[in-house]
Amino acid sequence: MNVLKVSRWTIAAFVLPCLLLYVGLVFAPILVSFYNATLNWNGIGVAKHVGLDNFQRMFTHDSVFWPSVRRTFMLAGFSMLVQLPIALFVAILISRYVRKPNFLVSSYFMPVILSVAVIGQLWKTIYNPASQGGMINQILIKLGLGDWTHAWLSEPKVAIYAIIVIGLWQYLGYHILIQFTGIQNIPADIYEAAKIDGAEGLTADRYITLPMIVPIFKISVVLSFIGSLQSFDLIMVTTAGGPAHATDVLASHMYNISILSQKYGYGSAIACFLVVVCLVATVIINFLFNRLDRRYN
């Protein structure tokens, strides 16, 4: 549909620069990465072609790889299954019961604009052991729950969950904002019509809000899932993937291999795996949501 009434060539000409930029900055490096994954290269010297050796090593020989995949999916899963329902619920409550929602939504949004370095330092003071002034441990001890204290960021079993909590806290406001905007766009007369039929409050939500927010919810799902698959900065700032790879996710493992161990080719192989996983995840999510969309619309 040509709303602008200009020739197709004009449209193409205007889109071309952006497209070139996108291809040059996104596609080309990904393809170069795929090529680099077939090399044995330390990043600054001469490269040696080794074919699919890196991939084979990655899948069978690397003791850090599969746990880091598991942790990456855990991060993504938690953000999708815990963070989004909470965000949706809070958004529904705000849109229904709060007179001036803007202030509340802005305050929830604050952690999103904090830089990750600030968040890392902030949460380190919360998670530190009590002897170093850590808030959580001090509260637990004062409440007499001393047994529940842990070295939150240093204990291998607990550390990744501690980091997941930080991640959930950081982006909750972001998703609240998205869902809230989505809910605002649902016309009020539908609710009034439902009220006449006797459906109010949460019942109305089940039949009206949820189906109508599916496209917006899909945006949130894609953003949170793909975003947490790639999470890197939070891990690096809090634990740098330690202790002893207990909090390594795919992106931080890739960084450690490429930069610290100077095995750039192998790191590229991990990057390729990450790209493929993100693509597959996007396709699956799109497919599921298209099904949902067709069902409700």
Place this chain on the structure above:
Amino acid sequence: MITTGKKVAGTAMAGFLAVSLAACGSSKDNNNGSDAAASPSASASTSASASASASAPASSDSGSKEKVTITFQNIYPDPTDPKYNMLRKIVKQYETDHPNVHIELDSLNTDQQKQKLKTQAASNEVPDITIVNPSAQMKPYVDAGLFAPLNEMVEQNGLKDTFQSGILDYYTFDGNLYALPDGNNIALMYYNKALFKQAGIDAPPTTFEDLVADVKKLKDKGIQPMTIGEKDTWTGSFLFMNMLLRTNGGPGFLQDIVDGKKTFEDPAFKGAVDSFETLVQAGAFQEGATSFDYNAGENLFKTGKAAMYFMGSWATGGIEVSDANKDGNVGVFKFPTIGGKGDPNEFMLAPGSAFAVSKNSKHLPETLDFLNYFMLNYPKEAFAAKGAVGVAQKVDGDFKAAGYSDMAMEVLAMFKDVKGGDISFDNTMNPATSQAHLSSIQNLFVAKKDAAAVAKEHQQAYEDNKE
């Protein structure tokens, strides 16, 4: 509709914005040596000197020289470290003598600088002057041809002779010298005398068993026995290698591995792992040690919260002026023997981080000239700033008369006792093997692992990554 008043106001705001941007631009040019921590008076004086020299071009021919900016990446970010001020003093002096040269400082902590340099090297954007660690750690960069050889520069002004004999070998590859060290250090145990007395310890331990017993005594009194900055994994490795130096009965274990005479499953290695784990399990280190970086770990000792601190003698300058050393409260002792093995006069040697020059530097002659000047003045300024313990060059002067503390004199005396030693793991093995080792040691801080398993891990990593 936009009223005339609004139009005038709008134009005035736009004009104001433009003027303020222009002002920002010009003040940036005048702000030589702008460092976030530099005092306002320092920047005022340099801007005054810059404008003074700019307004007097007729008197010298420097007015026709092009403006040169040299990026100087260094690892002295801590303002309480004497080297911090010393570096800035020499830089300022050079800038005053050479008004067309501006030196931009990039100060990072050790691990961050290592990572940053690796990233910069990969994209061929190495700063004009950067820091590298000796031998194996700088080899990849040398092999990639990233550094300029310094053979000629080091002959100028007799710079070569100022260095202690043999030290430059650690930075020489194929007959070419690629970096100049800022120090030649040994590893020691610093201890807080008051805390020792509080726990009823009369004298520093001379055997490992005494050390563990002392750790228990300190713990019983609620005193943190030792501190370490294990987020920066080289710190734990450094301590571990000292234990290996003892259990091996002498230096050269890693060299034997490289020569194929030994493997990591040797009893000496396993003995070192056992000793390391004994120390960790005895509760020697602070809770959450793996989230303390180097500076945070050292601060725990400097603020008097920990009784012992194992570190290289480069830390002397900072510890000397810290709260913990008030009234000469800090002493040093040699790392103890383990199971009666090892010679206390064998130390972990740490030829210092060294300054290298990028081969593709846009201003190579100026950079070489500056580095020559810097290294010539380094020992003198270090001596004056009380940071001359562990400098790699020969330092003239009466330390005692210059006001060096008793602790510094003790450390200097230790240097005289050195009979030999080893250099660190990551200065001997290639980066990939070193990373595996560093992670493995870090792991020991959070979980007890069988020494045989650790040895196997090391051997596997070594074989996987043999070039």
